[in-house]
Amino acid sequence: MPFPSNPQTVAVIGTGTIGASWATLFLGAGLSVRASDPGEGAEAKLRAFVTAAWPSMEALGQTSGRSAEDALAALSFFATPEEAAIGAELVQENAPERIEIKRETYAKLESALAPEVVIASSTSGIMPSELQAEMKHPERLVVGHPFNPPHLVPLVEVVPGKLTSAEAVEAAMVFYKSVGKVPIKLNREMIGHIANRLQAAVLRESVYLAREGVASMADIDLAASMGPGQRWAFIGQGKIFALAGGVGGMAHFLDHLGEAVETWWDDLGDARLDSETRAMLTEAYGTPTEESFAKDVAFRDAALLRRLKALSEDSEG
Amino acid sequence: MPFPSNPQTVAVIGTGTIGASWATLFLGAGLSVRASDPGEGAEAKLRAFVTAAWPSMEALGQTSGRSAEDALAALSFFATPEEAAIGAELVQENAPERIEIKRETYAKLESALAPEVVIASSTSGIMPSELQAEMKHPERLVVGHPFNPPHLVPLVEVVPGKLTSAEAVEAAMVFYKSVGKVPIKLNREMIGHIANRLQAAVLRESVYLAREGVASMADIDLAASMGPGQRWAFIGQGKIFALAGGVGGMAHFLDHLGEAVETWWDDLGDARLDSETRAMLTEAYGTPTEESFAKDVAFRDAALLRRLKALSEDSEG
Numbered sequence: 098m099p100f101p102s103n104p105q106t107v108a109v110i111g112t113g114t115i116g117a118s119w120a121t122l123f124l125g126a127g128l129s130v131r132a133s134d135p136g137e138g139a140e141a142k143l144r145a146f147v148t149a150a151w152p153s154m155e156a157l158g159q160t161s162g163r164s165a166e167d168a169l170a171a172l173s174f175f176a177t178p179e180e181a182a183i184g185a186e187l188v189q190e191n192a193p194e195r196i197e198i199k200r201e202t203y204a205k206l207e208s209a210l211a212p213e214v215v216i217a218s219s220t221s222g223i224m225p226s227e228l229q230a231e232m233k234h235p236e237r238l239v240v241g242h243p244f245n246p247p248h249l250v251p252l253v254e255v256v257p258g259k260l261t262s263a264e265a266v267e268a269a270m271v272f273y274k275s276v277g278k279v280p281i282k283l284n285r286e287m288i289g290h291i292a293n294r295l296q297a298a299v300l301r302e303s304v305y306l307a308r309e310g311v312a313s314m315a316d317i318d319l320a321a322s323m324g325p326g327q328r329w330a331f332i333g334q335g336k337i338f339a340l341a342g343g344v345g346g347m348a349h350f351l352d353h354l355g356e357a358v359e360t361w362w363d364d365l366g367d368a369r370l371d372s373e374t375r376a377m378l379t380e381a382y383g384t385p386t387e388e389s390f391a392k393d394v395a396f397r398d399a400a401l402l403r404r405l406k407a408l409s410e411d412s413e414g
Numbered sequence: 415m416p417f418p419s420n421p422q423t424v425a426v427i428g429t430g431t432i433g434a435s436w437a438t439l440f441l442g443a444g445l446s447v448r449a450s451d452p453g454e455g456a457e458a459k460l461r462a463f464v465t466a467a468w469p470s471m472e473a474l475g476q477t478s479g480r481s482a483e484d485a486l487a488a489l490s491f492f493a494t495p496e497e498a499a500i501g502a503e504l505v506q507e508n509a510p511e512r513i514e515i516k517r518e519t520y521a522k523l524e525s526a527l528a529p530e531v532v533i534a535s536s537t538s539g540i541m542p543s544e545l546q547a548e549m550k551h552p553e554r555l556v557v558g559h560p561f562n563p564p565h566l567v568p569l570v571e572v573v574p575g576k577l578t579s580a581e582a583v584e585a586a587m588v589f590y591k592s593v594g595k596v597p598i599k600l601n602r603e604m605i606g607h608i609a610n611r612l613q614a615a616v617l618r619e620s621v622y623l624a625r626e627g628v629a630s631m632a633d634i635d636l637a638a639s640m641g642p643g644q645r646w647a648f649i650g651q652g653k654i655f656a657l658a659g660g661v662g663g664m665a666h667f668l669d670h671l672g673e674a675v676e677t678w679w680d681d682l683g684d685a686r687l688d689s690e691t692r693a694m695l696t697e698a699y700g701t702p703t704e705e706s707f708a709k710d711v712a713f714r715d716a717a718l719l720r721r722l723k724a725l726s727e728d729s730e731g
Binding site for chain 1: 538539561562567568569571596598599600601602604605606607608609610611612613614615616617618619620621623626627628629631632633634635636637638639640641642643644645646647648649650651652653654655656657658660661662663664665668672674675676677678679681682684685686687692695696698699700701702703704707710711713714716717718720721722723724725727728
């Protein structure tokens with residue numbers, strides 16, 4: 098099945114936070130976007146999101162020369178998924194995380210799409226084999242899970258279900274690269290894909306240490322961000338340790354520190370979100386006010402943009 | 415016991431990679447450094463390290479106005495720990511990771527030090543209670559574990575042993591802050607302190623996923639660095655999730671996504687460094703050549719410097 102190798106028109110189905118961010122990304126890549134969402138005032142919210150996000154896209158040089166007005170002119174909005182799907186060469190689906198809603202949405206989309214159009218789901222929690230079970234052309238369904246917000250963070254996890262074709266996976270990989278993302282292909286579906294599992298692993302050990310009284314959550318967060326986090330923004334843990342092995346590489350690292358690593362592994366803890374843990378966590382991070390939350394978010398977003406700029410400088414050499 | 419509140423003269427005992435990096439940091443903070451190391455040509459290597467590291471210190475604005483020559487003039491080198499200790503107001507110990515060598519070193523140091531001088535050990539693998547067991551003044555011993563390289567990465571983990579005094583911990587915290595670090599205090603000793611445990615948790619899940627065939631180590635590394643790693647460089651995982659809860663904070667996050675987190679926790683895997691896993695890891699990262707290793711290290715160090723600059727911009731607002 099020949100999937101379009103270079104989609105220029107993309108449908109974005111569901112335009113909440115994730116869908117709106119995808120739309121912004123695609124518009125920044127110079128594509129035409131056909132969107133749909135049943136929510137009250139959804140089109141206005143979507144256009145406001147794109148407008149608000151555009152300065153970040155400009156700061157990162159990801160607008161394909163478009164102004165915010167140009168971008169909005171390349172965005173069209175439809176009452177239903179099947180209308181938005183007309184002429185789309187790839188669909189990014191961001192419907193609510195409920196299997197029956199997604200399956201209904203796929204039925205509508207398939208009524209309007211040629212068979213050789215990939216449907217990529219942003220789902221974080223539903224396995225692609227479940228998503229595709231009732232589809233007419235299940236081979237076209239992949240998970241294309243972004244890391245929030247998709248218009249800024251590079252990662253997309255591309256996950257096949259049992260019935261997905263290799264060609265659909267490849268088409269999704271090529272497409273996401275073409276819009277500037279860093280897609281990674283999972284060989285098979287897995288709860289939480291990869292990135293959320295790694296986040297969960299960090300959180301679990303953090304919560305374990307806090308519950309054991311070793312340090313506060315705030316201090317454990319700081320230990321991460323002021324220590325290993327400085328490298329995690331550009332290099333993975335395996336490669337970090339391989340480089341720590343010097344010119345002897347991972348083999349030397351394992352000879353020298355493998356025993357220490359296993360000692361740490363043996364000692365890592367478990368955690369449950371029981372009522373005491375929930376209370377500890379809620380207490381640790383406090384209850385935001387509108388003002389403190391806005392301040393935190395502004396800090397987070399400015400700091401994220403700084404790292405993304407650094408990331409683009411990394412690849413310049 | 416009144417520990418010096420603002421040490422101006424610091425002894426650095428053991429000047430391998432970690433000790434030389436500490437010496438660079440202290441010189442950058444405008445202190446006098448008295449160093450000692452029994453290794454062949456140790457003084458020349460130390461001076462070469464400081465000289466080579468100075469441009470990074472200048473790039474980060476952490477030289478207290480000193481040129482590399484000024485810095486080297488504030489560095490003196492001695493044949494023995496007890497000579498280096500004379501007049502020191504704090505000792506940073508970086509002897510080999512063997513308990514008997516460290517205990518011998520402390521005996522020599524204590525013969526020359528006033529009781530109210532903190533000895534901070536850079537150890538990653540030995541518990542402070544073991545280190546201090548035979549000391550004359552065990553209350554002065556803390557672990558002050560840096561994250562490599564200490565002259566660049568902000569984190570220092572300050573860990574008391576069972577006999578350490580609260581005043582010694584506080585003196586170490588104040589001192590590390592005064593030289594520009596971000597010290598965090600552990601309430602009690604723990605294998606791997608905190609940061610190495612978090613690294614171990616990420617590596618364990620990464621290795622598990624690779625061994626399960628979900629993706630290659632290279633792709634799992636990418637999923638981390640191109641996704642959650644973008645935030646890990648400035649914010650911890652707990653705070654990341656608290657902000658994901660919106661203005662409802664961690665409480666809202668737990669109501670909304672606590673179940674998903676527990677599902678991920680339940681599904682996280684285990685890993686062992688058995689021979690197949692060692693072979694997989696060694697294969698995954700290949701065997702460096704001198705040239706490829708030098709290139710990787712240059713990339714890592716340039717990228718790290720970019721994140722540290724971004725970090726200093728974060729705090730400017």
